[in-house]
Amino acid sequence: MEQRAVMAERLVDGQLIRACQHGDREAFRLLFETYKDRVFSIAVYSLGDRAVADDVTQQIFLKLFTAIGQFRGDSEFTTWLYRLVVNACLDERRRTRRLVSWGDSVAMNNPSEKKSQEKQYARREIAEAVQNAIGELKPKFRLPILLKYVEGLSYEEIATVMGCSKGTVASRLNRGHSELAKRLSHLKNEAAW
Amino acid sequence: MFSKHVKSELSAYCQGELSETRSRAVAEHVMRCTQCRAQLEEIKFGIKLAEQLPRVAAPEQMWSEIQSLMDREGIASSVTRRQSIFWRPQFVAIAACLLVAIVVGALWLLRDHSVEPTGPTWQVATLNGKPTIGSSAISKRGKLGVGQWLETDHNSSAEISVASIGQVQVDPNTRVRLVQTQPTEHRLELARGRMSARIWAPPRLFFVDTPSAVAADLGCAYTLEVDDTGASLLRVTLGWVALQLKDRESMVPAGAACQTRSGIGPGTPYFEDASAEFREALTELDFGQDTSSRATHLNVLLGQARRKDTLTLWHLLTRVNAEERLRIYEKMASLAPPPNGVTRDGVLKLDPAMLNKWKDELELDWTYSTFVPKQVAEAYWKVKNGVTRRMSKLEGK
Numbered sequence: 001m002e003q004r005a006v007m008a009e010r011l012v013d014g015q016l017i018r019a020c021q022h023g024d025r026e027a028f029r030l031l032f033e034t035y036k037d038r039v040f041s042i043a044v045y046s047l048g049d050r051a052v053a054d055d056v057t058q059q060i061f062l063k064l065f066t067a068i069g070q071f072r073g074d075s076e077f078t079t080w081l082y083r084l085v086v087n088a089c090l091d092e093r094r095r096t097r098r099l100v101s102w103g104d105s106v107a108m109n110n111p112s113e114k115k116s117q118e119k120q121y122a123r124r125e126i127a128e129a130v131q132n133a134i135g136e137l138k139p140k141f142r143l144p145i146l147l148k149y150v151e152g153l154s155y156e157e158i159a160t161v162m163g164c165s166k167g168t169v170a171s172r173l174n175r176g177h178s179e180l181a182k183r184l185s186h187l188k189n190e191a192a193w
Numbered sequence: 194m195f196s197k198h199v200k201s202e203l204s205a206y207c208q209g210e211l212s213e214t215r216s217r218a219v220a221e222h223v224m225r226c227t228q229c230r231a232q233l234e235e236i237k238f239g240i241k242l243a244e245q246l247p248r249v250a251a252p253e254q255m256w257s258e259i260q261s262l263m264d265r266e267g268i269a270s271s272v273t274r275r276q277s278i279f280w281r282p283q284f285v286a287i288a289a290c291l292l293v294a295i296v297v298g299a300l301w302l303l304r305d306h307s308v309e310p311t312g313p314t315w316q317v318a319t320l321n322g323k324p325t326i327g328s329s330a331i332s333k334r335g336k337l338g339v340g341q342w343l344e345t346d347h348n349s350s351a352e353i354s355v356a357s358i359g360q361v362q363v364d365p366n367t368r369v370r371l372v373q374t375q376p377t378e379h380r381l382e383l384a385r386g387r388m389s390a391r392i393w394a395p396p397r398l399f400f401v402d403t404p405s406a407v408a409a410d411l412g413c414a415y416t417l418e419v420d421d422t423g424a425s426l427l428r429v430t431l432g433w434v435a436l437q438l439k440d441r442e443s444m445v446p447a448g449a450a451c452q453t454r455s456g457i458g459p460g461t462p463y464f465e466d467a468s469a470e471f472r473e474a475l476t477e478l479d480f481g482q483d484t485s486s487r488a489t490h491l492n493v494l495l496g497q498a499r500r501k502d503t504l505t506l507w508h509l510l511t512r513v514n515a516e517e518r519l520r521i522y523e524k525m526a527s528l529a530p531p532p533n534g535v536t537r538d539g540v541l542k543l544d545p546a547m548l549n550k551w552k553d554e555l556e557l558d559w560t561y562s563t564f565v566p567k568q569v570a571e572a573y574w575k576v577k578n579g580v581t582r583r584m585s586k587l588e589g590k
Binding site for chain 2: 025028029032033036037038039040041044045054057058061062065066123126127130131133134145146148149150154155166170171173174176177178179180181182184185187188189
């Protein structure tokens with residue numbers, strides 16, 4: 001399935017979008033396979049609850065498929081998609097004011113590494129600590145970090161998705177990095193780095 | 194003395210999101226400002242942490258749930274009447290091409306994996322003989338990938354271009370490995386032999402791991418040698434280098450050297466023009482097994498110490514017992530009295546703020562030593578900034 005997603009990413013172009021706009025369900029499926037993990041990752045890290053993230057991701061794709069007719073190609077498709085994702089996550093947080101419980105709810109999709117089990121365990125501990133620390137950041141600092149590190153967007157792209165200036169993105173990422181470093185300063189000398 | 198602090202721009206700087214002019218200004222400021230340098234370390238650590246975030250796989254059954262919702266809400270129900278996009282000729286053709294490309298690529302990688310490393314590489318130029326990368330000898334030029342070893346025999350030597358931030362000359366009988374190369378960190382491992390580095394980048398961007406310490410570049414030129422026991426010798430010719438192992442750190446300025454030993458870490462830095470007696474006594478204090486003769490060695494060291502040897506004495510303060518510390522303090526105070534706000538009691542209790550304040554004052558003696566004349570030291574930043582500018586121009590072309 002993952003291979004299919006990789007192939008699909010290369011095939012996402014105007015023609016695929018047009019096929020979706022004409023209601024081709026196979027095209028929808030292709031679009032879903034391409035972006036499902038990215039959308040789900042942002043939802044999980046943003047909302048802190050796997051079950052809620054599952055619901056929100058489904059709603060995002062439903063909304064995407066319903067509204068795709070309105071996509072005119074004036075901006076990148078991904079920008080349009082991530083704007084939907086960010087708004088959906090912010091709406092969900094506003095709606096529920098959820099007290100998030102990190103750590104136990106987020107299972108990772110970690111690629112297998114040829115490292116000792118001890119080191120893998122230590123790395124997993126670090127990744128979990130990072131997830132928890134990110135969960136404690138304010139949304140305005142957390143979302144740019146997720147778009148940067150989970151999605152690999154540039155500052156310019158994050159600014160477009162979030163509807164703010166590139167300077168604001170730089171400043172929020174700076175603050176986010178600094179907060180993470182302070183909260184997890186005890187990990188600085190971990191052998192797993 | 195400083196231009197405006199650049200703390201708010203450090204993330205953008207680390208991630209290549211600043212303009213060339215702004216990036217250069219930030220680099221120049223960071224080289225001189227201890228506050229922004231400390232903040233840069235924090236930001237780099239924050240970036241490293243954020244990079245640990247894995248992508249989370251969506252649940253397998255999600256598509257069937259979405260399909261049910263689509264059916265219920267009547268979205269895309271016309272698909273059965275429509276020819277699926279995947280069976281259109283152009284998609285079949287694209288898919289076939291991709292499949293062929295993947296198969297050819299996989300076969301090529303399996304056949305010749307060791308020759309062309311994937312991912313980022315550093316350029317290597319042969320200076321003499323035939324150095325090897327992995328198991329292959331290189332003739333004139335080669336590429337060193339992450340995880341690969343570059344090895345020279347007694348007849349060969351090579352020069353590595355360290356990303357765009359400097360050069361490393363690898364002498365004969367040396368073995369080095371590229372551990373990592375990223376915008377926030379470039380790292381080599383020196384297992385044995387000798388290398389000389391010339392780096393023009395902000396502090397703590399280039400590191401060399403040795404069996405007994407890590408050398409962190411603070412903007413400088415230096416040589417580093419590792420013998421078969423894992424012991425090493427660092428000699429700095431320009432700028433500063435920090436040698437670290439866990440909590441033990443030695444700051445080594447131009448004109449000074451520092452030894453390391455396996456299991457102990459960095460010794461105490463000393464100026465290379467110190468007397469032979471001074472250097473021998475220091476080696477005994479740092480690494481000697483015979484504790485009964487420490488007092489004798491300390492006598493020799495204090496008797497031979499000059500004003501600029503406060504470099505050695507300052508580092509020793511935190512590495513000796515209380516009785517020895519008192520004797521070192523008194524010698525230091527006689528050579529270079531502590532500044533206002535630094536008290537005898539505070540130093541003897543190893544108050545970090547006081548130790549740092551005294552060090553800041555003493556650094557003028559260490560940097561403007563006879564080995565590096567004051568004019569040269571002052572010109573250093575100017576030259577270095579010029580080099581950075583020229584490099585940026587070249588890269589921009």
